[in-house]
Amino acid sequence: MLKRRLVQLVLVLLSGGLIASCGGNTADDVPLIFAAASLSDVLTDSAEVYERETGKQVVFSFGGSLTLANQIVQLGAPADGAFMVGREAIERIANADLVGSNGYGTMLFNQLAVIGLNESGELSGLSDLANTEGRIAIGNPDLAPAGKFAKQALESAGIWDAVSDRLIMTSDVRSAMAAVTSGNTKFAIVYTSDVTTSSDSSIKSLLTVEDGYGSINYFSVPIKDSKNSAGVEEFNQFLASSRETQAIFNAAGFHWNVFAAPNTRSAPG
Amino acid sequence: MNSDISIVALSLQIALVATAVTLPLGMFIAWLLVRKQFRGKFALDVIVSLPLALPPVVIGYALLWVVGTNGWIGQLSESLFGSTLAFTWIAAALAAAIVSLPLVVRSFAAALAGVDPRLEVAARGLGAGSVRTFFKITLPLAYKGVIAGVLLGFVRALSEFGATIVVAGNIPGRTQTVPSAIFTRISAGDTDAAWRLALVSVVLGVAALAVHNWLLKRSANGIDSSGSNGRAG
Numbered sequence: 001m002l003k004r005r006l007v008q009l010v011l012v013l014l015s016g017g018l019i020a021s022c023g024g025n026t027a028d029d030v031p032l033i034f035a036a037a038s039l040s041d042v043l044t045d046s047a048e049v050y051e052r053e054t055g056k057q058v059v060f061s062f063g064g065s066l067t068l069a070n071q072i073v074q075l076g077a078p079a080d081g082a083f084m085v086g087r088e089a090i091e092r093i094a095n096a097d098l099v100g101s102n103g104y105g106t107m108l109f110n111q112l113a114v115i116g117l118n119e120s121g122e123l124s125g126l127s128d129l130a131n132t133e134g135r136i137a138i139g140n141p142d143l144a145p146a147g148k149f150a151k152q153a154l155e156s157a158g159i160w161d162a163v164s165d166r167l168i169m170t171s172d173v174r175s176a177m178a179a180v181t182s183g184n185t186k187f188a189i190v191y192t193s194d195v196t197t198s199s200d201s202s203i204k205s206l207l208t209v210e211d212g213y214g215s216i217n218y219f220s221v222p223i224k225d226s227k228n229s230a231g232v233e234e235f236n237q238f239l240a241s242s243r244e245t246q247a248i249f250n251a252a253g254f255h256w257n258v259f260a261a262p263n264t265r266s267a268p269g
Numbered sequence: 270m271n272s273d274i275s276i277v278a279l280s281l282q283i284a285l286v287a288t289a290v291t292l293p294l295g296m297f298i299a300w301l302l303v304r305k306q307f308r309g310k311f312a313l314d315v316i317v318s319l320p321l322a323l324p325p326v327v328i329g330y331a332l333l334w335v336v337g338t339n340g341w342i343g344q345l346s347e348s349l350f351g352s353t354l355a356f357t358w359i360a361a362a363l364a365a366a367i368v369s370l371p372l373v374v375r376s377f378a379a380a381l382a383g384v385d386p387r388l389e390v391a392a393r394g395l396g397a398g399s400v401r402t403f404f405k406i407t408l409p410l411a412y413k414g415v416i417a418g419v420l421l422g423f424v425r426a427l428s429e430f431g432a433t434i435v436v437a438g439n440i441p442g443r444t445q446t447v448p449s450a451i452f453t454r455i456s457a458g459d460t461d462a463a464w465r466l467a468l469v470s471v472v473l474g475v476a477a478l479a480v481h482n483w484l485l486k487r488s489a490n491g492i493d494s495s496g497s498n499g500r501a502g
Binding site: 003006009010013014016017018030032037040059060061062063071075076077078170171172174175177178181182200 | 281283284286288296333338353357362404408419438439440441442443453456457
């Protein structure tokens, strides 16, 4: 009697799990794009436009581009596409022969900005940071290109050693921004697009860092031999051609690379 | 953003399947530990309890080696289904099962140990085999503790984070559980969204623990019903 009850319990648990699976899972044939954290808002909004116009869906997994590239290359993560920032992340994928298109061109550009709470004074240059106090959040250079670029900029400004013990390193650029919006650090080095898209009124951009770091390029590629790489290519084409999505990116502070069509090799830049 | 409902549904799916696995497995191991003597019993106890003493990320990493491209489960899965188990909800369920197993085993063992072994000896003496004795005598007397163990295991499976994020990643719609989603929302500065899910976790945890404690209290007080027909089993 009890044995039957136990077996019933196990079956109930299992079927409960399978029924719950109807509500939770994204279908296998929806393209999954691993994307840089700085693209969270623009890609989510663009995907809504895409679904509205074409009826097709895409889903994203956002994070630090280097982390995501490692997941794809070393851990076999089931990404159908990669929309990353910085050459290093996309080259890791290319070196593992996982890029599914004939080449990849820069789609977007971005710049670095120093952000702080509204009460902070503006900075006239990055080296001014050395004269301030308080913690500075940047992405971990091993995990997020934003952190790498921030480090380059700080080194170029000659203040890396001076500020390095004030640095808080986070897993991606949005966590760095969240460190300031939560009030736990005074400054952060993020992308200009992050500040523009943020609806948080307690922070502001203190400085746009014009130079001292490599050019911040975004690349979008399908992953070779993945299930839905064709769907990724369609989405990329849509992004580049739709006025509405272009407006979304522009409003967020990204600059389109108008000289390169998607999926072609572009001149170094 | 992934809707709250779908995140909770996915978490429930993973935790329910994990609990369905740990229930029979935990029961068998608990019975071995409480009622049987054999060489290697000490080692079994240590191995089963190990997930309690290890950082969950280590468990996830070890699991990744087994179910990923380099592991035998991963390669088996690849030949059968075309891809490894890494970054799938199954890997998340495995991670949840491994971390909750020690809690389930301990709860079950405590419940079984509370049953007077002389009753079992009497049943054997009357001709019942060990399986029949277990289901007709032992389990009916221990069932409250068993249910408490299932609840504890379920809630632990529901809250697993470190192992899950290493072996299954944090893919919205596929492996983003409630804890992973909370982490992502905190990281992104989405405090309202993070609080909503955190509240769901707290409510589930409080409910499960309240029932768990109530069950243990009732079985400790000897308030025991062996079925409405008055017979065990």
